[in-house]
Amino acid sequence: MLDDRRATIERASGHRLDMGPILVRDLTKPRPGVERALLTADPTVVLDDPDVAIVVEVMGGVDPTLGYLRAALEAGKAVVTANKQLLSRHGPELLRIAEESGTEIRFEASACAAIPVIKVLRESLLAAEIEGVTGIVNGTTNFVLSEMRRAGRSYGDALAQAQALGYAEADPTEDVSGADAAAKMAILASIAFHSTVRIDDVPHQGIDRLQREDVELAAELGFAVKLLGVARLVGGGVTVRVYPALVPFDHPLAAVDGPDNAVLLEASTVREIMLVGPGAGGTETASAVVADVLSILGTHRGSFLHNALVDAGRPIVPSGLVPSAFYLRLSVLDRPGVLARVAAIFGEEDVSIRTVLQKGEDDRARLVMVLHPCPEGRVVAAVERVAALSDVRDEPVLLRALGTGEGSPVR
Ligand SMILES: NC(=O)c1ccc[n+]([C@@H]2O[C@H](COP(=O)([O-])OP(=O)(O)OC[C@H]3O[C@@H](n4cnc5c(N)ncnc54)[C@H](OP(=O)(O)O)[C@@H]3O)[C@@H](O)[C@H]2O)c1
Numbered sequence: 001m002l003d004d005r006r007a008t009i010e011r012a013s014g015h016r017l018d019m020g021p022i023l024v025r026d027l028t029k030p031r032p033g034v035e036r037a038l039l040t041a042d043p044t045v046v047l048d049d050p051d052v053a054i055v056v057e058v059m060g061g062v063d064p065t066l067g068y069l070r071a072a073l074e075a076g077k078a079v080v081t082a083n084k085q086l087l088s089r090h091g092p093e094l095l096r097i098a099e100e101s102g103t104e105i106r107f108e109a110s111a112c113a114a115i116p117v118i119k120v121l122r123e124s125l126l127a128a129e130i131e132g133v134t135g136i137v138n139g140t141t142n143f144v145l146s147e148m149r150r151a152g153r154s155y156g157d158a159l160a161q162a163q164a165l166g167y168a169e170a171d172p173t174e175d176v177s178g179a180d181a182a183a184k185m186a187i188l189a190s191i192a193f194h195s196t197v198r199i200d201d202v203p204h205q206g207i208d209r210l211q212r213e214d215v216e217l218a219a220e221l222g223f224a225v226k227l228l229g230v231a232r233l234v235g236g237g238v239t240v241r242v243y244p245a246l247v248p249f250d251h252p253l254a255a256v257d258g259p260d261n262a263v264l265l266e267a268s269t270v271r272e273i274m275l276v277g278p279g280a281g282g283t284e285t286a287s288a289v290v291a292d293v294l295s296i297l298g299t300h301r302g303s304f305l306h307n308a309l310v311d312a313g314r315p316i317v318p319s320g321l322v323p324s325a326f327y328l329r330l331s332v333l334d335r336p337g338v339l340a341r342v343a344a345i346f347g348e349e350d351v352s353i354r355t356v357l358q359k360g361e362d363d364r365a366r367l368v369m370v371l372h373p374c375p376e377g378r379v380v381a382a383v384e385r386v387a388a389l390s391d392v393r394d395e396p397v398l399l400r401a402l403g404t405g406e407g408s409p410v411r
């Protein structure tokens with residue numbers, strides 16, 4: 001991702017990006033796209049290099065990682081990490097060392113990968129006094145629970161399906177026991193409440209003993225079962241827990257299905273703000289890691305935002321060229337051949353009809369169509385011709401339709 005986005009990042013930040021040494025365990029392993037000359041198995045090659053300004057840690061684990069990150073921060077290097085296990089145990093210590101060394105540590109990818117929840121809590125909502133953080137912060141368990149409800153699978157079958165699709169590790173214990181969610185909630189609660197919360201402060205219950213019967217009965221009663229991380233201010237203190245819970249179908253968290261994550265932030269000043277998106281994955285995690293690198297570069301340069309806004313120089317696309325799907329309602333005289341005449345015009349204008357509904361009303365009929373995505377200009381031209389037919393009464397109603405495109409959402 002750094003390579004793909006290099007030009008934009010360099011333009012926006014005003015810095016030249018050079019990839020430094022890359023620490024791995026196994027130098028012989030094939031790594032497509034990685035410059036072999038940069039690989040090293042010796043951590044001092046990274047930590048002692050005075051040209052390395054930012055250390056990106058995506059190796060995971062607590063030991064030896066903690067020692068490496070301490071050393072990097074003490075040497076005044078900035079650190080970006082995706083390591084929830086480390087941060088949920090030693091985050092406060094690492095933040096303190098960063099402050100004492102006049103540098104910084106960023107860790108957006110450690111909770112909910114691509115969802116920018118830490119930056120939102122740390123910066124955008126800093127003044128809001130957060131009172132509650134409720135999250136679906138583990139994609140594996142959310143997928144399993146969604147499958148149990150939607151497809152009526154048993155826990156074991158749904159987990160096997162998650163493993164087959166790459167949403168669950170071969171050993172899923174961390175996820176299904178709630179330990180992974182507890183680590184993420186400790187990090188989110190610490191940032192939200194400006195207080196130290198470690199993983200050991202978070203009692204957690206997983207989904208591994210949940211039965212299909214209870215998921216089905218909950219659905220009959222109008223609830224989805226979700227593994228929730230719940231952090232709240234209670235009487236001046238902080239409580240953080242992870243447990244499976246019934247969520248009413250009309251609650252926004254109930255609609256978050258499959259491997260997605262979501263975090264609902266509550267504060268009396270801003271009411272509720274929900275962030276939803278992919279909570280794991282290679283490019284998703286890389287997006288958060290690279291954004292942290294950019295934030296570190298950006299904090300050193302006042303022109304960062306200005307450059308980011310103007311420098312790519314992309315033109316504005318005329319709206320007539322942008323494809324959209326449409327809903328069209330026509331009021332027509334109920335006589336033979338109307339639908340054929342309308343369809344012929346759409347055919348000539350190369351606009352394709354996805355669904356048609358015709359409803360008779362006295363001497364008139366309502367003709368309702370959903371059109372496949374196509375450039376707006378073509379649809380408008382076709383509808384103008386249709387509106388001019390002698391069969392058509394009243395002004396046609398044309399609305400854009402979301403999510404009816406093949407594959408991509410309608411812009
Ligand atoms: N994958 C995700 O969706 C995701 C999402 C959010 C956060 N994270 C976090 O990102 C981190 C990495 O996860 P991952 O799934 O990318 O792990 P991974 O595939 O196992 O990659 C870890 C990398 O670090 C290297 N490494 C590990 N231990 C090392 C050591 N002691 N010395 C030198 N190099 C070492 C490995 O080298 P070799 O290749 O030589 O073994 C490998 O290249 C974890 O903290 C994880 O919690 C991952």
